[in-house]
Amino acid sequence: MRLSFTLISGRAVGALLLVLALLRPGAASATHIVGGEMELQHRTGSLYTLTLNLYFDAVNGNAGALDQQMPASIFDKATQRRMLDVVLPLVSNTFVQYTNPACTQPTLSTRKLVYSRDVTLDAATYASASGYYASVERCCRNLGIRNIVNPGGAAQTFYLEFPAVVRGGQPFLDSTPRIFPPLGDYACRGELFYYDFGGQDADGDSLAYDLVTPLNGHTTANNPGPITPQAAPYSTVIWATGLSAQNQIPGTPALGIDARTGRLTVRPSQLGLFVFGVRCSEYRRGVKIGETRRDFQLYVLSCSVNAAPSVQLFPTASARAYQPGRDTLRLRPGTDHCLQVRFTDPDPSSQLTVTAQPVNFTSGSPGPTFTTATSGTVRAAGAPDTLTATLCFPGCQDTQGKVYLLDLIVADNGCSLPKRDTVRLAFTAEPAPNTPPVLTSSFPLPAVPETTPRIVRLPVGSGYAATLTGTDADGDALVLSATGRGFNLPAAGMSFGAQNGSGRATGTFRWQASCEAAQLGRLLVDFRLAESAACDAQPQLLTVQFEVVPTTDSVSFRPPNIITPNGDGINDVFALPTLPPDYCGAQFAGIRIFSRWGNEVYHSPDRSFQWQGSGIAGTYFYLITYTDGRRYKGWLEVAP
Known part of the structure; x- marks a missing residue:
């Protein structure tokens, strides 16, 4: 409240x-x-x-x-x-x-x-x-x-x-x-x-x-x-x-x-x-x-005396304890990345807890982690006098040539506050090297530098296929995938199949251009090649843009500009068999013909129209419209 x-x-x-x-x-x-x-x-x-x-x-x-x-x-x-x-x-x-x-x-x-x-x-x-x-x-x-x-x-x-x-x-x-x-x-x-x-x-x-x-x-x-x-x-x-x-x-x-x-x-x-x-x-x-x-x-x-705990580090398979200020642990590919942490306390029935705290680096992920219990009781009935825990560094730990410092801290449960002992571990780490995989395809190269997606244009009803190949010199397992940005591939008439494996992966992409794809507009598909490298995995990305275009371009539309309606069967009517075709939602809307004074003398919504002239020789003008807003204008001479 x-x-x-x-x-x-x-x-x-x-x-x-x-x-x-x-x-x-x-x-x-x-x-x-x-x-x-x-x-x-x-x-x-x-x-x-x-x-x-x-x-x-x-x-x-x-x-x-x-x-x-x-x-x-x-x-x-x-x-x-x-x-x-x-x-x-x-x-x-x-x-x-x-x-x-x-x-x-x-x-x-x-x-x-x-x-x-x-x-x-x-x-x-x-x-x-x-x-x-x-x-x-x-x-x-x-x-x-x-x-x-x-x-x-x-x-x-x-x-x-x-x-x-x-x-x-x-x-x-x-x-x-x-x-x-x-x-x-x-x-x-x-x-x-x-x-x-x-x-x-x-x-x-x-x-x-x-x-x-x-x-x-x-x-x-x-x-x-x-x-x-x-x-x-x-x-x-x-x-x-x-x-x-x-x-x-x-x-x-x-x-x-x-x-x-x-x-x-x-x-x-x-x-x-x-x-x-x-x-x-x-x-x-x-x-x-x-x-x-x-x-x-x-x-x-005035408190009862509380003795401080102590902690030591031992590299795996080593009988010699790590010496702070003198030793540096060097973690290299193929070597053991684990340490044994031993901690104890001279007081009876002490509850101890060990923690790891980065000093000059952020822990991030991945980072060193304990793989065993980090707390316990020492010097009680049936309890050991020394506890152990295992601390392991990830194989991909990378200090980038620097010496990192990590504090291993053991604390007891004494009063009024816990007493502690700290060992500061200095270490360097090198990750296993990794060569990036390579992704190639049969998609057309872009007309401008690689920053621009490759582009595939198809007329409605046409089909297209492309192949992709991924290779890796390190022999890492490879996975090829394809994802549409904001759409599902099947909804646009697309499909992708891959054969994944170690060191090599192949894939086939297919597309059947449809009106459904045209309604989705510009289609961007991301093709990814992922690798299962232990360290520094470097996936590759190829983006391709797909577009649906009309079957026949309007540039090929060349209407006649003269008719002779004299009944000889030659050029007697005005017709346009080469009109741009209907394209999905873009349909022929109609034609209107005007005299040179602007009076409408003819109109038809039928794309197979035939106009025999108005009976008067002269110059006429026409306007053709489509439902998507396209307009075609021209003139026509009606000869006597």
Whole structure:
């Protein structure tokens, strides 16, 4: 169900929001915010959807702080002028999932609250070259956060920037990045933690990531939810001693983010709850056009030691393991294209999974695939201590002289996140060579270069036959076929039969030109020669155009131009036995004869007509018509 709301402004907005703030229970002592971010997505025309994702502590958060709506505002970046106040209703309330549900901790549970509604950003209003920003302010963060000062009184300003909706007099459409997914996991002290905070951009803009100090803003524990957000600047949270934007979660390494991918990494050295801030900047043609921020928390626990799995590669029939960085696997025609992947884990009852991930090439099709199971349990009762899987490359794999890199990754099911081991395989591959097949035929050669189809023209009732031959120097199996473009061959009086085989295929095409074929118009037939080459199959195509033409061309029509109706039996009447013949739907319609003054003196619908003159010598003119619109004109002298 889609809810519809009406924008209101001015004192009405203020009054409504004041009532909502007063009705919100527990607002003054609300500590619940895990983090969140905003989005602005273009829909159509001037219509956009403004969304706030707020992450709520479902364990320690004050239930009374679960707002049913949140006030948001849009401001001009250059002037700080308030452009729009809008109330965002709660449209979704779900739990954030763990990467591994088996690692669930009762002390960590997060809700994702989504507040959203449509807004109109018209070009006449939102045209400032400096752009705009949207914000929502709310207090307070969790009391247990240990890397900032006074966490129970610290607020969050949810913030995004977006460009003008018109640039250079033309619409400038943009949807802000969507950061995904939210963090449901915890980290273990002394263990490497990683998570993907990368985003998606509907417009294909470039995204860059960095760590920033979370915004606090204007709200406080005594005023946790303002009637409307205030304009920038927004104050930031205060880091605990020794911490900063570049050292938000202490560790070796400290919290960091990949500027290109948005991947978070940290090996935390302290237990507790830590807040951090990420900025995702959006660029189009090298120019920054907007940004969105996400604040979030990471819970660091003391975990049981989880040993990392390990993986090795063995070329088939080789007892020596592949050595990354030293060996290169060379796949040549006629050699074995399979590898054995062996993976294990020192922990008991570990569930392992192995995957293959291309590094400097796209997997495409065909690509390397596993031909056996890729997961299983090790070191459990009745289970082996080492698992094996077979990875095979297609015989047609072609690296085109380059060295391709493929990561073989084994992951366990440990908590909080899987531990992994990776072997990077370097390989080259050459496909089996293939000579293209050759297709010849008895069809007439085109009058112009081969880019033009060959043409066969037949009169109605005539027959035609042609032969085709395909040969292949490699002896590959060949198949000849014929297909009409937009019509079935039998409907046009055509047939094709082929004798296919290895290295050679022959075919016979026959056509009986008919009025049915004439009604179909120009007929294009594609003759294909397909080969069953293992690699780089190169089918051949020959296109022939067939046309039905009249039995006798009008050029041969030569009517007499004088008659002598004197009764001597010689040239007494005007008749046209050599009239162009009727042609399928093109029939003789009639003849009309006129005097030199334009008066009609004779007409007949019969193609075997005979006119004996009008009894008056002189010059006459005739008009012959056919049902397809053809017209023949001429003159006739009637002698005395």
